[in-house]
Amino acid sequence: KAGVTQTPRYLIKTRGQQVTLSCSPISGHRSVSWYQQTPGQGLQFLFEYFSETQRNKGNFPGRFSGRQFSNSRSEMNVSTLELGDSALYLCASSVQESSYNEQFFGPGTRLTVL
């Protein structure tokens, strides 16, 4: 069974631009969560989607948004990029709502904002 895939793996943008990251969960998994990982802040929860509905949201500004499609694939969007948005963005999927289930992580998308 294929693992969680994230595209692109690397991305370079400039301040003010917007970016869309994609995540394809493991087949049969209905929950997708997004995390931001930085050296200074560690791993921080962004949001979780289950069956196309946002179930949980972390403490991030409205510039960060996401959605999930009927095939469980998910995208996250960051608008008006800031230098501080440079990070590794990780996507994780699980069979049911991720709350209490094992999450399977993708390799991440490395975003650099110049």
Next chain:
Amino acid sequence: AQSVTQPDIHITVSEGASLELRCNYSYGATPYLFWYVQSPGQGLQLLLKYFSGDTLVQGIKGFEAEFKRSQSSFNLRKPSVHWSDAAEYFCAVVGDAGKSTFGDGTTLTVKP
């Protein structure tokens, strides 16, 4: 609010030596606890989890962890470390409204 503390930012052990990585959590009810490992350039991989029952849980790669409610701890152990165990280790708690909170991680270096 829930929180996770991993007191050791960096630990170095010799290959073959035993390992213990500390994790302390703060949460009012019984938490769901996880340990993940992240190798460079990779995502996180689940090592083990605790939901309820036996407080000593076994995981993959020879790791185990013990839940101690009285100490709010969930320390990860391995009796004999291999060079391939060098990585970053994260403790996580799932509590309020199903949100996951991760510790800041502990980087493990293994000396030959």
